[in-house]
Structures are given as structure tokens and as C-alpha cells.
Amino acid sequence: MHNTMTTHQGTKSFLPDPFVWVRKVYDTVEQLAGPALEKLISTERFARLNGKIMEVMLKIQRGNRETAQKVMELSNYPTREDITRMGELILQLEEKIDALAEQVATQRKENHGHDDVA
Amino acid sequence: MDTTTWRDRVSSALTTVAHYSPLHQGQLLLEHGLDVLNTVLGARDAAVGPTPKTVVWKKNKARLYHYGRTPKTPGPGKTEEGKQKTPILCIMPLINRAYILDLRPGSSFVAYLLSQGHEVYLLDWGNWSDEDRNLDLSSLISHYIARAVRIVSSREGRPLTMLGYCIGGVLATCAVALHTEQLIQNLVLLTTPIDFADAGPFGVWTRPEVFPLELLTSVFRAVPGAYPDVGSKLLQPLPAGIGQFVRLEEKLRDPKFDVVGWQTMFRWVNDGVAFPSGCYRQWIREFYQQNNLVKGKLDLCGRKVLLSNITCPLLNVVASNDLIAPRPTTNAILGHVGSTDKDEIIVKGGHVGIVVGKAASTDLWPKVGAWLSARG
Numbered sequence: 001m002h003n004t005m006t007t008h009q010g011t012k013s014f015l016p017d018p019f020v021w022v023r024k025v026y027d028t029v030e031q032l033a034g035p036a037l038e039k040l041i042s043t044e045r046f047a048r049l050n051g052k053i054m055e056v057m058l059k060i061q062r063g064n065r066e067t068a069q070k071v072m073e074l075s076n077y078p079t080r081e082d083i084t085r086m087g088e089l090i091l092q093l094e095e096k097i098d099a100l101a102e103q104v105a106t107q108r109k110e111n112h113g114h115d116d117v118a
Numbered sequence: 119m120d121t122t123t124w125r126d127r128v129s130s131a132l133t134t135v136a137h138y139s140p141l142h143q144g145q146l147l148l149e150h151g152l153d154v155l156n157t158v159l160g161a162r163d164a165a166v167g168p169t170p171k172t173v174v175w176k177k178n179k180a181r182l183y184h185y186g187r188t189p190k191t192p193g194p195g196k197t198e199e200g201k202q203k204t205p206i207l208c209i210m211p212l213i214n215r216a217y218i219l220d221l222r223p224g225s226s227f228v229a230y231l232l233s234q235g236h237e238v239y240l241l242d243w244g245n246w247s248d249e250d251r252n253l254d255l256s257s258l259i260s261h262y263i264a265r266a267v268r269i270v271s272s273r274e275g276r277p278l279t280m281l282g283y284c285i286g287g288v289l290a291t292c293a294v295a296l297h298t299e300q301l302i303q304n305l306v307l308l309t310t311p312i313d314f315a316d317a318g319p320f321g322v323w324t325r326p327e328v329f330p331l332e333l334l335t336s337v338f339r340a341v342p343g344a345y346p347d348v349g350s351k352l353l354q355p356l357p358a359g360i361g362q363f364v365r366l367e368e369k370l371r372d373p374k375f376d377v378v379g380w381q382t383m384f385r386w387v388n389d390g391v392a393f394p395s396g397c398y399r400q401w402i403r404e405f406y407q408q409n410n411l412v413k414g415k416l417d418l419c420g421r422k423v424l425l426s427n428i429t430c431p432l433l434n435v436v437a438s439n440d441l442i443a444p445r446p447t448t449n450a451i452l453g454h455v456g457s458t459d460k461d462e463i464i465v466k467g468g469h470v471g472i473v474v475g476k477a478a479s480t481d482l483w484p485k486v487g488a489w490l491s492a493r494g
Binding site for chain 1: 143144147318355360
């Protein structure tokens with residue numbers, strides 16, 4: 001390996017270019033391990049491992065959320081669940097208004113012969 | 119006569135030494151490294167969605183957009199001969215940002231369709247959140263898509279072409295199969311998985327024996343976009359992981375490299391949207407695990423979704439190298455629909471590349487444009 005390397009600006013450098021080294025290492029690893037990795041991820045074994053890792057992470061996440069909920073409740077602050085429920089109520093209200101608007105539009109269409117659904 | 123003084127010669131020698139000194143080279147390398155970081159970190163600010171649009175309908179977080187016309191279009195929804203062109207309603211995937219179809223100048227399928235004389239509408243689902251946990255696919259089809267279809271048809275005074283992309287294509291397919299009133303003139307599907315019998319790695323990972331679906335959808339009211347994103351990246355772990363940054367570093371050495379193009383794509387790939395848990399549960403169970411759509415066992419909106427009910431002209435676009443929706447999933451639909459006018463186009467490229475990649479404007483777009491032109 002020469003000590004002089006061409007920098008990204010095309011000038012000769014006496015300092016080794018670490019980016020070129022990283023690229024060479026990556027290209028080698030990708031060539032050797034890439035196809036094997038892509039085969040591995042399609043296997044039953046990987047799917048099982050992936051599922052188990054997900055399960056553990058989700059249970060940790062569930063514990064975090066339950067703890068946070070308890071802390072917020074004890075501190076007398078609105079919890080995520082409270083805000084979500086409020087959001088759901090608003091969506092239900094919007095749904096009812098949309099249904100009414102549809103009924104009105106259908107009625108107008110029947111009465112006047114044109115659609116005005118927007 | 120040589121007029122250079124000894125001062126000039128010393129100065130020139132010092133300049134040469136400084137130019138090749140390790141300090142100078144180190145500075146250049148550091149700058150290059152910072153360029154790479156800057157490019158990656160600046161991607162979130164990349165400008166997207168250049169085509170002007172107006173909101174014509176809102177529901178929840180969803181927006182129905184109507185796109186403006188370019189100066190080159192011959193007239194409102196008319197061909198050069200004065201015939202009115204069929205308006206297009208784009209149905210987007212649930213888990214990705216809708217601006218992929220209008221990514222940037224030169225990479226905008228929406229702008230292309232406008233230039234062909236079509237009125238273009240796009241249903242952007244918005245960012246789902248916790249309060250959408252009870253939303254299911256039936257709600258999306260009957261309360262969002264069907265209503266959007268009626269609005270577009272009413273505004274344009276004629277039936278429309280529905281264009282669905284990926285999961286959006288599945289929803290569009292189900293909507294057309296269920297709502298057989300004559301408001302849909304054509305159906306175009308882009309990389310839309312229909313038959314999940316051989317769905318590649320996603321099919322293996324989501325099997326009921328290994329995939330904690332109930333736990334996932336009980337912990338998250340909206341499954342974070344990171345989950346499908348990691349899944350997509352796992353399909354090519356090295357290139358989609360560290361490889362993209364190694365390649366970026368290499369490309370940044372080329373003065374002609376399209377930095378903005380890279381940034382807009384990087385922004386979109388990493389800008390995932392949460393998936394409402396009710397929909398997600400249905401999506402995995404009914405499609406990946408039980409494959410009910412092609413079996414005729416999928417119940418939505420209180421009815422069976424029968425692909426044979428689709429009789430409108432159909433164009434199915436599949437990507438030759440699609441890892442997200444592999445060929446066995448996307449090329450099955452033609453054998454199930456009742457349409458007599460049905461075509462399939464195989465475009466060279468990947469799931470996203472065929473729509474917005476470099477070759478899209480010369481490959482996919484004109485083919486879709488020609489197919490639509492032949493059908494009004």
C-alpha cells in the first residue's frame with residue numbers, strides 16, 4: 001500500500017485517507033458476508049430470534065408505559081390514556097358530523113338532482 | 119533574465135510544503151467528513167412536494183389534495199384535441215409520507231400526470247396517532263376512500279382513475295371490489311402485493327408462531343414507523359445500513375453528484391408514519407398470515423371482498439427487483455379480477471426506484487401515461 005494517496009480534491013497526500021480504508025473494508029465485508037446475511041434473514045431461525053427479541057423489547061416498553069402512567073396518575077397529571085380518550089371522543093364527534101353531512105348531501109341530491117358532498 | 123528573488127523562491131517552497139503538510143491534508147479530510155455529516159443531517163430540511171396543491175377535503179388527519187396545473191398543460195383536464203381526460207385519485211400507503219409521488223422537480227409523478235392533462239387528486243392519510251387505535255381497514259375504505267371518490271367524481275363531473283401505491287393499492291383494490299358503483303373508470307396499481315402465499319422475508323417474519331402481533335398492537339396504539347422501517351432495512355442489512363453512508367462518502371467526491379436528490383430520498387425513507395394498531399393487526403393477520411384476499415375470505419365493510427367484482431380496466435405495475443413486495447405477491451392480481459381489459463408492466467428497478475428513480479421519467483411514467491391516454 002503506498003503511503004501517498006489521492007485526496008478527494010485530486011491532490012497527492014502523504015496522509016493515508018481513512019475514508020478509502022473504510023470503504024475497502026466495507027466492500028470486502030459486503031462481498032463476503034452480504035449474500036450470507038441476506039440468506040440468513042429469510043430463515044425460520046432468524047424469524048424466531050427476531051420474534052423473541054421483539055417480545056422482550058415490547059414487554060420492557062409495556063412496563064415503562066405502565067410505570068409512567070402510574071406516576072402521572074399519582075402526581076394528578078393527565079396521562080397519555082386520558083389524552084387519547086379525548087382524541088377518540090373528538091374523532092367520534094367528527095364521524096357523526098360527517099354522517100350528517102352525507103345525509104344532507106344525499107337528501108339535496110334527491111331533491112335538487114345534483115350532488116354536493118364536499 | 120530571471121527576476122525571481124530569493125524571497126520568492128523561499129515563499130514558493132514554503133507554500134508547497136504547507137500544501138502537502140499533514141495538517142493541510144488532515145484539514146481536507148476533516149472537511150470531507152463534515153460534508154458527509156452535513157449531508158445526512160441536512161436531509162430533514164430537504165425541500166419536497168414542489169407541485170402547488172390545495173386541500174379540498176379533510177377528515178381526521180387525512181387530506182384530499184388537488185394539484186395545480188403546470189404552464190404546459192393544454193387546459194383544465196383536456197387533451198390537445200379538447201377531450202376531457204379522466205381525473206386521477208392517488209391512494210397512498212399508510213406507513214409512508216405521501217410526498218413520494220411529488221418528491222422534487224424532475225422526480226414528480228404528479229407533475230408528469232398533470233403535464234399529460236389529467237386532474238390529479240391525492241389522498242394523504244396524515245400522521246396516525248394513539249386516538250386512531252380502533253380504526254380498521256373497513257373504516258378507511260368506507261369513510262375515507264369511498265368519500266374521496268365521491269368528492270372527486272362530483273367535482274369533476276365524471277368517473278375517475280384510481281391509482282394505488284403499495285398498501286394504498288391494496289386498499290384501492292378492496293375499495294373497487296366492494297364499491298361497484300360506476301365511479302371508477304380505471305384502476306392502476308403500483309407495486310401492490312395481493313397474494314401473500316410467498317411474501318419473502320416479511321412473510322417468514324410475520325408468521326403467527328413467531329410474530330408477537332397481539333403484544334405489539336396492545337403496547338402501541340399506533341405502531342411506530344420505525345418497526346416497518348427496520349424491517350425494510352433488514353432485507354439488505356449492509357447496503358441499507360452502514361453501506362448507504364459509505365457510498366455517500368464516495369459519491370461526495372464527485373462534483374457532479376446530486377446531493378439534493380440523495381437528501382430528498384433519504385428524508386423520505388426515514389420519515390415513516392405510525393400504523394394504527396387496529397389496521398396493523400388486520401393487515402398482518404388477514405393478508406400476511408391468512409392471505410384472505412386472494413382466497414375470497416376477506417370481510418370488509420360487512421361484505422366479502424371478491425376480486426372478481428373488479429371489471430374496470432386494470433394496469434398492474436410490478437418492479438423487477440422488488441424486495442418489499444416480491445414478484446409473487448404483485449403479479450397475481452390479473453388472474454383474479456373480472457376485467458377483460460387488463461395489462462401488466464414489469465419495470466426494471468425496486469419498490470420505490472421505479473416510481474421516483476432516475477429512469478422513472480423515461481420508463482414507468484410514459485408507460486402509465488400512454489395506458490391512461492388510451493382509456494380517456
